[in-house]
Amino acid sequence: MSKLFKLSTLAIATTLLSQSALAEGIAAKLQMSQDSFSSDQDVMVTLTLTNEANVPVKLLKWFTAADGVEESLFKVTADGQERPYLGAHYKRPAPSHKDYIKLKSGESISYQVELSSLYDMSSTANYEISYDVSSLQLFAPNPGQAKKLARLGVEGIHSAPASFYLEGREFKGGANKGKPGTGDGGGTTPDGISFTGRCSNSQQSDILAGLAAAKTMSADANQHLATASSNSQRYSTWFGAYSSSRWNTVSNNFSKIDSALNNEPLTFDCSCKKQYYAYVYPTQPYKIYMCNAFWSAPTSGTDSKGGTIIHETSHFNVVAGTDDIVYGQSGAKSLAISDPSQAIQNADSHEYFAENTPNLN
């Protein structure tokens, strides 16, 4: 009887020991790509998770960066003050086996994560970041094990902190300093430009460069329409044969585009992952959703970042209410010849007129 008791005690102790070793056996390490970052640089960190236990461990993917960052995985402070997480939180059903990744004993797995799109990094400061996740379901889809881990007080993985200096794109002062404008990504610049949808530092920088190019283009387009003669090759290439009423419509459109770019509170969203350049809801000024093709476009010239911003701004009903009748330069040129009244309603025609590449007089 007493022998049996001893044996079962030993069995329980062994179980606790292995679970404890299992949970504590995941080491997390952070490695910053640089020690300091400027406001237009993305803040890259490498997260490495290593199974230091002598048994395989299953980890809940949601708390790794396996499918991108889908939870707040890090604790971030700027000069000692905690910075809010701006990314997504998902409501999910209970995890199943397929939601876990297995790390063999000794195995490591690394993820690269861009932090400036996930945490408010608008202020210039010394930042400190640590990987800090906890969940009772972190280690295996097994409620019994979760309870044991809870009893042992093991409920997460924590890394040593990594630190870096960041020169922030200081957003509006006052009570809103450093706070995101609409809750999901980045805040409002002193010029009243807002970012939503997790725009990273380099994306914000690209958008601001594109916007500056768009303003130059719209000012130049206005200037041309105010001073050029009615046989302007630039006008006829994109809008077709001259008529005073069509010319006036185009002038009016560009005057409103220019005014919107310079005076209205523009919002740029970076959450789109589609192959478009960008999209807008014409009835919802002045928010522009930037998509994949935008990031690789040149700042100015044909199908550029600046031109895309002109194109999208022209869609807003309160601006010019344009449509996408045809896409591309050859389509827009053909439309100008075949149907000038449609050309003056086509967004790409406005974009190409503004980009003026190649240069026409």
Place this chain on the structure above:
Amino acid sequence: MFTPLRSLSLSLLLLWTISMNSLAHQALPTCRLLKAEQDNTLTFEIQAPTETSWYLLSWHTPFDAWFSEFLTLTDLSNQQKLDYQGALAKRGEPLDDDYLLLPAGKSLTVSLALAQAFEIPPGRYRAALKPMRLYQDLSDKQLITTLECPALEVELP
């Protein structure tokens, strides 16, 4: 009334359709809009002919909902078009993924929740689609066949 004139125009239309089809060397898919069971919802169906597969450029079709104004809703009481409230996207060149395969004899359907793109006062409307672009062969995208689907008159609650 079936007047001789109407009969003539119908025959001409038939001849034109046949010649268009023989121009494309292939029978065309058929397409239609249908009222779905849910309120303010239409179903779009496109069916390839039994012998021929086609590719459909999904841009500006119901498979693009709602990133382009591929559908207009006209209020039949006053002939006014409803304001489109969906998105408009700037795009570059279509990728191969943007062409949907319509296998011979098979049909593709998609459900269109109109309230996602229009504010719809109750009434009778004409729902009309933009012409669509069909391709026989993705290696020759210059050869485009245009497909027009009949408009649907529908009571929307």
